[in-house]
Amino acid sequence: MQISSRFTLAIHIFACIDTFGEEYKVTSDFLAKSTNVNPVIIRKILGQLKGAGLIDVARGTGGTTAAKPLDEITFLDVYRAVECIERGELFHFHENPNAECPVGRNIHHILDDKLFQVQKAMEDELASVTLADLKRDTEECLKEEALFGREK
Numbered sequence: 404m405q406i407s408s409r410f411t412l413a414i415h416i417f418a419c420i421d422t423f424g425e426e427y428k429v430t431s432d433f434l435a436k437s438t439n440v441n442p443v444i445i446r447k448i449l450g451q452l453k454g455a456g457l458i459d460v461a462r463g464t465g466g467t468t469a470a471k472p473l474d475e476i477t478f479l480d481v482y483r484a485v486e487c488i489e490r491g492e493l494f495h496f497h498e499n500p501n502a503e504c505p506v507g508r509n510i511h512h513i514l515d516d517k518l519f520q521v522q523k524a525m526e527d528e529l530a531s532v533t534l535a536d537l538k539r540d541t542e543e544c545l546k547e548e549a550l551f552g553r554e555k
Contacts, residue, residue, distance in 0.1 A: 415437065
């Protein structure tokens with residue numbers, strides 16, 4: 404199982420908004436160039452982030468801004484905005500385990516609580532990281548790059 408790239412693209416979008424927002428209009432085309440992803444995909448993610456109340460998007464070429472302070476937006480907020488999780492469940496169970504099989508008939512009983520604990524641990528960790536943390540790490544990385552050049 405792998406979380407889709409929508410999550411990391413959304414985080415990349417926030418890093419661009421913060422890094423370039425004062426100097427440039429951060430549009431879907433601008434973000435597409437930074438992410439090297441089709442602008443249509445960027446617009447879809449922007450729509451999801453806007454729908455979750457995490458960004459504001461000005462019509463036309465007005466640009467994108469964070470809707471609240473970065474220390475109030477967690478990675479969990481971003482994850483929930485862009486990942487399609489059915490009924491809030493990270494793990495999707497196969498539909499019809501064989502009730503005639505002792506394992507098949509008991510698999511939900513065996514796994515449900517464990518999978519819930521794994522999902523909760525992941526969500527707790529995502530909730531502990533804010534976009535302010537991302538901002539700090541981005542600024543540090545850009546300072547190092549300026550000091551030592553692009554190659555690390």
